[in-house]
Amino acid sequence: MDSNLNQINAEVYEKSGLKMSDFQTETESKEYDACRFELNGRKIISRNSKITPKKVGQFVTFWKRSGNGPIEPFEENDQIDFYAVNVRTENEFGQFVFPKSVLIKKGIISTEKKMEKEHSEFIRVGKM
Numbered sequence: 001m002d003s004n005l006n007q008i009n010a011e012v013y014e015k016s017g018l019k020m021s022d023f024q025t026e027t028e029s030k031e032y033d034a035c036r037f038e039l040n041g042r043k044i045i046s047r048n049s050k051i052t053p054k055k056v057g058q059f060v061t062f063w064k065r066s067g068n069g070p071i072e073p074f075e076e077n078d079q080i081d082f083y084a085v086n087v088r089t090e091n092e093f094g095q096f097v098f099p100k101s102v103l104i105k106k107g108i109i110s111t112e113k114k115m116e117k118e119h120s121e122f123i124r125v126g127k128m
Contacts, residue, residue: 002033004048004086008095013039028065033086042081045074049087060085062108076104076111 001009001023009020018039026034032047049058062083063071074080083098103109 001035002048004033004088004093005035005046007093008086012095029061029063032060039082043079044082044084045080046084046086049085051089058087062103073108073110074103076100076109078109080109 012018013020021038023037024035026036028034029047032050035046037044037046045062047060047062049060051058062074064074064078065071080100082100083103085096085098087094087096100109104111
């Protein structure tokens with residue numbers, strides 16, 4: 001577990017009575033410290049955002065790969081309850097948590113009614 005998620009677990013989850021289990025790292029998005037875990041039985045996908053030199057804000061990828069095939073968006077039927085984005089600057093730290101229903105409404109998660117782009121989707125985390 002990376003230091004951001006470790007800190008959130010110790011300072012927020014555990015103090016709120018939430019128990020993390022079934023932790024798994026994802027090798028595909030290593031540069032975002034991608035992982036999956038359960039929090040009191042809810043399925044969470046977590047990423048750390050990155051600061052890019054050319055744009056204001058922090059960015060994170062949100063996609064999956066089926067086997068050795070191309071990347072693709074998550075789908076409505078994927079076992080996800082929440083998507084957590086950990087953000088850090090020199091002086092600030094926090095976590096944004098997006099429910100699956102919001103990601104569907106925003107077109108980040110594909111549904112049978114709407115086909116998504118074949119490229120990775122990005123969530124922009126506001127300026128800190």
